[in-house]
Amino acid sequence: MKNKKPELVTTAATLEEVERVFEAGADAVTLGHERYALRQPGHFELEQIKEAQQIARKHGGRVYAVMNALMHHDEVGELAGYLEQLAPHVDAVVFGDPSVLMTARQVAPELPLHWNTETTSTNYRTVNFWAGKGASRAILARELSLEAVLEVKRNTRIEIQVQVHGMTCIFHSKRELVSNYVRHQGKDPEQEIRAAQRRMFLKEDNREDQRYPIFEDRHGTHIMSAEDICMLEHLSSFITGGIDALKIEGILKPLEYIQTVVSIYRKAIDRLAENPHADIDSGWLDELKSIQDPARPLGTGFYFKQQIY
């Protein structure tokens, strides 16, 4: 029996990357303006978003604009104008803050909305709450088990997206924690961090083998996971479970890495949609391993983990 093919979603840092990831087999890209989007690999002005849409159309793909920041007073006033201009050029907007949803419904009522608060999208009832407010897709927390993800899907009528590859954000502070540390050392953060930005990482004293990437931007400080999720071997569960979209996160990865990962997941999805019991080529996994930074293990995140509290 044929299964519905889930959409393969990934990120892009530049227009060049938009082109390349569609060539590699992506169905959709997420991108955004740094003022409204959190943790993007690159920054896109409105004009570039329009161009990205052109590129996407050429490949039969879609563009989702990310506006998932926690909005503060200054941004809220700008949302209506920005969304009005943005709406004709994107296939959906990704939001977390209710202000984006409210404004979008006023100025662009037809615009599909994807709900993504990352850490707090953890159950189907909350997904259905946002569905009731107009969200057409929910992007689930990475701290969910595979079983919980599939249970969410069985209990909602809107689209469900999960992450299948790459790193995840595990901490977001509005504070400048790296700059503050550097200043505490008596040094100038401008000097120290500018060159190192997006190549810094933390090690916890009792977890010397784990490297947690850390970076600062206008939204504060972000800490990322020490491992990259890789669910290639378990894709069939998502496909048979009816998951609508699978995301490959490309932040802090070079283009070649993203291209390779996208092309392998493309092949795997195409094959498994035909026959969910088909095997994954061992060569695909080997190829993923061969391009992986040895300091960053590939893992299955929380998909097979039990949490306590």
Next chain:
Amino acid sequence: MLTQTVQSTIASPTKRKKPELLAPAGNLEKLKFAVLYGADAVYIGGQKFGLRSKAGNFTYEDMKEGVAFAHAHGAKVFVAANIIAHNEDFEGMEEYFRTLYDIGIDAVIIADPAIVEVCKQAAPHLEIHLSTQASTTNWQAVSFWANEGISRVVLAREVSMEEIRQIKKYTDVEIEAFIHGAMCISYSGRCVLSNHMTNRDANRGGCAQSCRWKYDLFEEAEEEDTETPQIGKTELPMFSEEDDSFTMSSKDLCMIEHIPEMIEAGVDSLKIEGRMKTVHYVATVVNTYRKVIDAYCEDPEGFVFKPEWMDEILKAANRPVTTAFYYGSPTEQDQIFGVPPKMAKYDFAGLVLDYDEKTGIATIEQRNHFAVGSEVEFFGPKRDNFIQKVEELWDEEGNSLTEANRAMQKVKMRVTQPVKPYDIMRKEKK
């Protein structure tokens, strides 16, 4: 009586409406102290659906007693049900909210909109406050939640004083803001360090406080060999041997000197953090904020901040203090690096049970060791503190003692000023 009140209001038109002072209560005893020391409302945790799985937490029986006590003193009781729920966490939830309503709980504090929905269904008349865990940072989000039937929004700790003014200008829902206590250094609800490092779910009460652990900061160095850019990157320390570790520990919030601004900004409820804190902490902090709020609202123009209020607050402080985001972005001065500075530590030495006016002798229930010769300080609701030496001690039969060394031991001692039941005797830790 009524005429009098009206007259006094007219006589002083500059008085301010008092905001609610909201205090934490980890258990029934703390609830009573919070109320007696001046809280207008307390918030507690039940056995389920709350974030402090290690706080005392109230059974339904405790809640009934707590509600009866609070209501008898004109105070309200809120219950935190502020987890971010997973699919399986909804079992028994409707029953829970119905029971809270029947017990007489005045409001519930909820973070997850699905839990809000359950509560609205199960107990339509139970008031709902949106938890700070929802990280609400702007007026439009506030009005979104107001439309959902939320009567009060607890703002994110990242909101500034100016932003509060704006939020109050654009919305008419009640606003609650933190004035005191420990803080997440992340946006609340947006941190899963604990999940990743210890498998404990931070958003369901399992937070291991991984942010306060010690880290080292490195830079990944570019390799000369560009053939394999992913492989074999080296790490350069961004610290030297003598540097402190990279830590993400915030100083604790303290707005004692800025209460007038909070009131003028229109904040409806001033919240103190700390369901895990001691009776001594709750009593000291509540008592001091009570004095400041009353002094300001009584005479806003003549109000002068007394340095002794700050001294008093610091007697219960666990960490140095900061105003966090209220006046701009926190810097390195608002964080704790290296060995935390030593704070003055006070023990809850004894609780006043009784006082004999004729003899000037108080009956004290021992809470921590004190002895003849100890210097102790008494404080209590609506009174000035006083310090004295313990000159003599007797047991209940009148036998002379040199020390009070048993928990809950009842002893008698002469006090230099009148005291009342529930006054607290504290002693500085040496």
